[in-house]
Amino acid sequence: MKPKQHAAYATAFARGLTDPAIVAPADVIAQHGKGVINRYNVYRNNVTVSLIDALAAIYPAVQRITGVEFFRAMARFHVRATPPRSPLLFEYGRDFPSFIESYEYAREMPWLADTARIERAWLDAYHAADAAPLAAQAFAAIDAESLAQLRFIAHPATRIVRSPYPAVSIFAMNRRDEAIEPLHASDAQDALITRPDQDVIVSQLPAGGAAFLLALISGSPLGAAVETAFFEDESFDIQTNLQAMISAGVFTAIRSGAPS
Known part of the structure; x- marks a missing residue:
C-alpha cells in the first residue's frame, strides 16, 4: 500500500471509531472469515472506553461530584463529539470543561466546568517544563x-x-x-x-x-x-x-x- 493510500485508509478507519453512526469502511477485512462489522465494533468500543477512562483519570474530582455513571455517560457524549487529535492520552480532554458548560444535564451544577478547568490546569502544570x-x-x-x-x-x-x-x-x-x-x-x-x-x-x-x-x-x-x-x-x-x-x-x- 502506497503512503497516500495508507493515509487515506487510516483516516477512513479512524473516522468511525468515536462515532457509532459510521459503519466500517468497505475495504476493511478480517482474517479467516471472521465478521468485519463485529470486530470493528469491538475495536470501536475499546477505543471509546479508553478515552472515557482517560477523562476519568484527568478529571477525578468531576467524576466524584457527578458519580461514575453520570460522568461516563457525559464523557461518552464528549468522545463522540470530540475525537482525539494527539496520540498522547494526557493531551485528550482539553475541551471537556467547555463541553460540560454546554451539557444539558450538568446545568444544575454551573460550577462543575470551572472545577474541571482547575483539574486540567493541574495536569498541564504537572507536565510543564522544569x-x-x-x-x-x-x-x-x-x-x-x-x-x-x-x-x-x-x-x-x-x-x-x-x-x-x-x-x-x-x-x-x-x-x-x-x-x-x-x-x-x-x-x-x-x-x-x-x-x-x-x-x-x-x-x-x-x-x-x-x-x-x-x-x-x-x-x-x-x-x-x-x-x-x-x-x-x-x-x-x-x-x-x-x-x-x-x-x-x-x-x-x-x-x-x-x-x-
Whole structure:
C-alpha cells in the first residue's frame, strides 16, 4: 500500500471509531472469515472506553461530584463529539470543561466546568517544563525607583483559573476522600496553579490577586499590574501578594525596562 493510500485508509478507519453512526469502511477485512462489522465494533468500543477512562483519570474530582455513571455517560457524549487529535492520552480532554458548560444535564451544577478547568490546569502544570522559580533575593539589587518598571517571566507551570463560584474549594474537597462541606455557590474564587518543586499546588488567590498576576504574566510592568489589581479591588495588598507569588513559584525571572 502506497503512503497516500495508507493515509487515506487510516483516516477512513479512524473516522468511525468515536462515532457509532459510521459503519466500517468497505475495504476493511478480517482474517479467516471472521465478521468485519463485529470486530470493528469491538475495536470501536475499546477505543471509546479508553478515552472515557482517560477523562476519568484527568478529571477525578468531576467524576466524584457527578458519580461514575453520570460522568461516563457525559464523557461518552464528549468522545463522540470530540475525537482525539494527539496520540498522547494526557493531551485528550482539553475541551471537556467547555463541553460540560454546554451539557444539558450538568446545568444544575454551573460550577462543575470551572472545577474541571482547575483539574486540567493541574495536569498541564504537572507536565510543564522544569524551571527554577524566582528567588526572593532577586529583588535585593533593584533600587526602589525601578520597581514600577519591573517585568516578570512566568514559570512554565503557572496557571490561573478564575471562577464566579467556589471552584477552588470544590476542587480541593473532591480530590481528597473526605467529607464534603457545605459551600455558598455565590462565593467567587480564583485558583493559582503552580509547581515550584515537584508537586503541583492549587491555592486560592486573594481579592485582586488574579488580576495582578494575569497582568504580570501578559507582560505588564509591576506598576501597571498593581493599578489593575487596585481597580478590581481597593483592598489589594501588594506586599502580601508579592511575597505569596515568590513562595508559590509563579515566576522564574525579572527584567527591567520595556519588553524586547
